[in-house]
Amino acid sequence: xxxxxxxxxx
Amino acid sequence: xxxxxxxxxxxxxxxxxxxxxxxxxxxxxxxxxxxxxxxxxxxxxxxxxxxxxxxxxxxxxxxxxxxxxxxxxxxxxxxxxxxxxxxxxxxxxxxxxxxxxxxxxxxxxxxxxxxxxxxxxxxxxxxxxxxxxxxxxxxxxxxxxxxxxxxxxxxxxxxxxxxxxxxxxxxxxxxxxxxxxxxxxxxxxxxxxxxxxxxxxxxxxxxxxxxx
Numbered sequence: 001x002x003x004x005x006x007x008x009x010x
Numbered sequence: 011x012x013x014x015x016x017x018x019x020x021x022x023x024x025x026x027x028x029x030x031x032x033x034x035x036x037x038x039x040x041x042x043x044x045x046x047x048x049x050x051x052x053x054x055x056x057x058x059x060x061x062x063x064x065x066x067x068x069x070x071x072x073x074x075x076x077x078x079x080x081x082x083x084x085x086x087x088x089x090x091x092x093x094x095x096x097x098x099x100x101x102x103x104x105x106x107x108x109x110x111x112x113x114x115x116x117x118x119x120x121x122x123x124x125x126x127x128x129x130x131x132x133x134x135x136x137x138x139x140x141x142x143x144x145x146x147x148x149x150x151x152x153x154x155x156x157x158x159x160x161x162x163x164x165x166x167x168x169x170x171x172x173x174x175x176x177x178x179x180x181x182x183x184x185x186x187x188x189x190x191x192x193x194x195x196x197x198x199x200x201x202x203x204x205x206x207x208x209x210x211x212x213x214x215x216x217x218x219x220x221x222x
Contacts, residue, residue, distance in 0.1 A: 006064070006066075007057075007060070007130055007187075008066050008070065009015065009172070009175075009190070010019055010022070010070065010073050010074065010077065
């Protein structure tokens with residue numbers, strides 16, 4: 001699983 | 011987007027509206043921690059800087075504007091318009107003990123040492139403890155109005171639903187963000203004793219009274 005960098009959550 | 015995150019955002023929005031409405035209708039901010047509201051304002055400001063630079067979706071942008079506007083409006087009502095009703099004596103939590111460690115941790119543990127990313131990380135760490143002044147104030151006053159406890163319940167449930175969202179995203183999208191998850195677990199755990207009191211007392215029509 002890749003780490004999330006584009007923060008698409010509020 | 012998944013149902014957990016949508017319900018979480020709705021619960022978050024509900025909490026912010028409950029609080030804003032309570033202060034506006036009662037024209038008083040008694041029992042509300044202004045310090046927690048300042049911290050939430052700082053959390054949204056440092057997290058939603060990308061509002062201008064990166065466009066995710068209409069929903070994402072609209073919700074960010076609403077959270078920022080409601081947060082600033084609440085701070086304005088508490089510190090300007092209804093300043094006389096602000097309970098200084100019970101809102102005494104030293105928020106520098108929350109902000110400074112969040113800054114330090116954001117500089118040490120982050121995904122990427124860039125300004126926007128560090129600020130996002132800071133906002134995640136700060137949000138996990140931003141409610142402490144409010145919970146501290148409730149414990150000092152020994153009670154909370156039922157509307158305030160509804161606000162706290164909705165706010166606590168929002169990040170709890172985000173935990174389910176992260177489990178779902180790990181399973182369905184093979185995607186996870188450990189910083190957000192660890193901070194989210196801390197944040198939700200801080201509400202546990204409140205959740206217990208809310209469910210055993212407020213939902214039975216009793217006032218939220220903390221054992222003295």
